[in-house]
Amino acid sequence: MSRFSEPQDPLFQALNSSISFDFRLAPYDLAQSLAHARMLCHSKIIGADDLAEIERGLAQIRAEVDEDRFEIKPDDEDVHMAIERRLTEIVGDAGARLHTARSRNDQVATDVAMLVRAHSLTGIQHLKRLMGTLVEVAEAHLDWPMPGYTHLQRAQPVYLSHHLLAYFWKFRRDLQRFNFCLTATDDLPLGAGALAGVNFDTSRMFVAQELGFAGISENSLDAVSNRDFVLDYLSAAATCATHLSQLGAEIVLWSSEEFGFCEVADRFASGSSLMPQKKNPDAAELLRAKAPRVTGRLVTLHGVLHGLPLTYNKDLQEDKEQLFDAIDTVELCLEVANEMLATIAFDRERLAGAASDEFLAATDVADLLVKRGIPFREAHGVVAGVVRGAVERGKTLSELTQEELGELAPDLDSEYYELLREGAWLESKVSEGGTALARVRDQLGQARHILEEG
Numbered sequence: 111m112s113r114f115s116e117p118q119d120p121l122f123q124a125l126n127s128s129i130s131f132d133f134r135l136a137p138y139d140l141a142q143s144l145a146h147a148r149m150l151c152h153s154k155i156i157g158a159d160d161l162a163e164i165e166r167g168l169a170q171i172r173a174e175v176d177e178d179r180f181e182i183k184p185d186d187e188d189v190h191m192a193i194e195r196r197l198t199e200i201v202g203d204a205g206a207r208l209h210t211a212r213s214r215n216d217q218v219a220t221d222v223a224m225l226v227r228a229h230s231l232t233g234i235q236h237l238k239r240l241m242g243t244l245v246e247v248a249e250a251h252l253d254w255p256m257p258g259y260t261h262l263q264r265a266q267p268v269y270l271s272h273h274l275l276a277y278f279w280k281f282r283r284d285l286q287r288f289n290f291c292l293t294a295t296d297d298l299p300l301g302a303g304a305l306a307g308v309n310f311d312t313s314r315m316f317v318a319q320e321l322g323f324a325g326i327s328e329n330s331l332d333a334v335s336n337r338d339f340v341l342d343y344l345s346a347a348a349t350c351a352t353h354l355s356q357l358g359a360e361i362v363l364w365s366s367e368e369f370g371f372c373e374v375a376d377r378f379a380s381g382s383s384l385m386p387q388k389k390n391p392d393a394a395e396l397l398r399a400k401a402p403r404v405t406g407r408l409v410t411l412h413g414v415l416h417g418l419p420l421t422y423n424k425d426l427q428e429d430k431e432q433l434f435d436a437i438d439t440v441e442l443c444l445e446v447a448n449e450m451l452a453t454i455a456f457d458r459e460r461l462a463g464a465a466s467d468e469f470l471a472a473t474d475v476a477d478l479l480v481k482r483g484i485p486f487r488e489a490h491g492v493v494a495g496v497v498r499g500a501v502e503r504g505k506t507l508s509e510l511t512q513e514e515l516g517e518l519a520p521d522l523d524s525e526y527y528e529l530l531r532e533g534a535w536l537e538s539k540v541s542e543g544g545t546a547l548a549r550v551r552d553q554l555g556q557a558r559h560i561l562e563e564g
C-alpha cells in the first residue's frame with residue numbers, strides 16, 4: 111500500500127533524487143547499518159537470526175559496492191533506500207526489519223558526520239605532508255636573501271626560508287581547524303529517529319562505540335537538524351584553499367620573466383598551443399583560482415541553513431554536493447601544492463639581486479639615527495628626504511657623496527656608508543619571529559617539533 115494515489119512525476123524525481131551524488135556515502139551507510147543492527151539485537155529488538163541475516167546481506171552489498179557492481183534501480187531515491195532495497199532483496203524479512211528505530215533523518219546526519227570525520231583526518235594528513243615539505247625546502251634555502259614585499263613593493267629583505275615558513279604557520283592553523291572538525295563530529299546523531307526519539311529502549315552508546323563516536327547528541331531535534339560539522343569542515347577548507355591560493359599566486363608571480371625567482375618542474379607546467387617558448391605555471395594558477403569555489407560552497411550552505419525551521423527539511427539534502435566538491439577540491443590542491451613545492455627550483459642570483467636593492471635599507475638607516483636618540487618619527491622623515499634626494503639624482507643610497515648627504519641629512523656620517531657597505535640588513539632583524547638566521551633556525555626547530563609531535 112502507499113499513501114499516494116499516483117506515481118511521482120519524473121520532473122519531481124529529477125529534483126528530489128540524490129542517488130547520483132550521495133551514493134558516495136555507501137561505505138558509511140553500510141557501517142552504520144551494521145552497528146545499528148547489532149544494537150537492535152543487543153537491545154533484544156530483533157533476534158540473533160535476523161542479525162545474522164542482516165550481517166550476511168550487508169557484507170554482500172559491501173562487496174558489490176567495493177567492486178563497483180552495485181546496481182542502482184530507477185526507484186532508488188537515495189543511497190539509504192538503495193541499500194535497504196538491496197538488503198531486502200538478498201535477505202528478505204530480516205532486511206525489512208533493519209529500519210526499526212531509525213529514520214533517514216538521523217541516518218543521513220550520521221553518515222555525513224562520519225564522512226566529515228574521515229576527510230578531516232585526510233586533510234590533516236595532507237597538511238602534515240605539505241608542512242614537512244615546507245620545512246625541508248626552507249632548510250635547503252636557509253640563507254638565501256630575497257626582498258620581502260608590502261603592497262607588492264620591495265620593503266625589507268628576508269630569507270627565502272623565512273618567507274616559506276610563513277606558510278608553515280598558516281597551514282598549521284588550517285590543521286588545527288580540521289582538528290576541530292573531529293570534535294564537531296563527536297556526538298552520534300543516530301537514535302534520534304525522525305525528530306523526537308524512538309519508541310524502543312535502544313542503546314545509543316553501543317552504536318557510538320561501534321562507530322567511533324565519543325558520545326551521543328543530547329537532543330533529538332538538534333541531532334537531525336545539525337549540520338554545523340559540515341559548516342566547520344567547509345570553513346576549514348575555505349581558509350585552507352585561500353592559503354593555497356596565496357601560495358599559488360606568489361609562485362605565478364615569481365615564475366614570471368619579470369621576477370625570475372623560481373621555476374616549477376616541467377611536470378607541473380604546460381606549454382602554449384601557439385607560442386613555442388612558453389612554459390606556464392598552470393598548477394600554481396589553479397591553486398590560485400580554486401579558493402573562491404570552496405568559499406562559495408561554504409556560503410551556499412550558510413544560505414541553505416539560514417532561516418530553516420527545525421527539524422529535518424529536504425533543504426538539508428543540499429549539504430552533500432557542497433561538501434563533496436569542497437573535499438575533492440581542497441584535497442587535490444593540497445596534494446598538488448606539496449608536489450609542486452617539493453620540485454620547484456629557486457634562482458639564488460635573481461633573488462639576491464632583487465634583495466640587494468639598497469633602498470631596502472632605508473629603515474635600517476632610520477634606526478641608525480634612532481640609536482643616537484632621534485625620535486623614530488623624525489628619523490623616518492630625514493631618511494625619506496635622503497631617499498628622495500637619491501632618486502632625484504638617479505643614484506643609489508651609497509652613491510650619494512658626503513657633501514650631498516650632508517645637505518640632505520646633517521646627522522648622518524660615515525656610519526651611513528658603513529651600514530650600506532656591510533649589507534647586514536637581514537642579520538640585524540634579531541627580534542623574536544624576525545628573519546635573522548638565528549631566529550629562522552629557532553623557527554625551524556619549533557616547526558620540526560610540531561611535526562614530530564604528530
Ligand code: ARG
Pocket residue numbers: 128132188214215218422424426427428
Ligand atoms: N536523501 C536525504 C538527504 O540527503 C535523506 C533524508 C531523507 N529524509 C526525509 N525525511 N525525506 O537529506
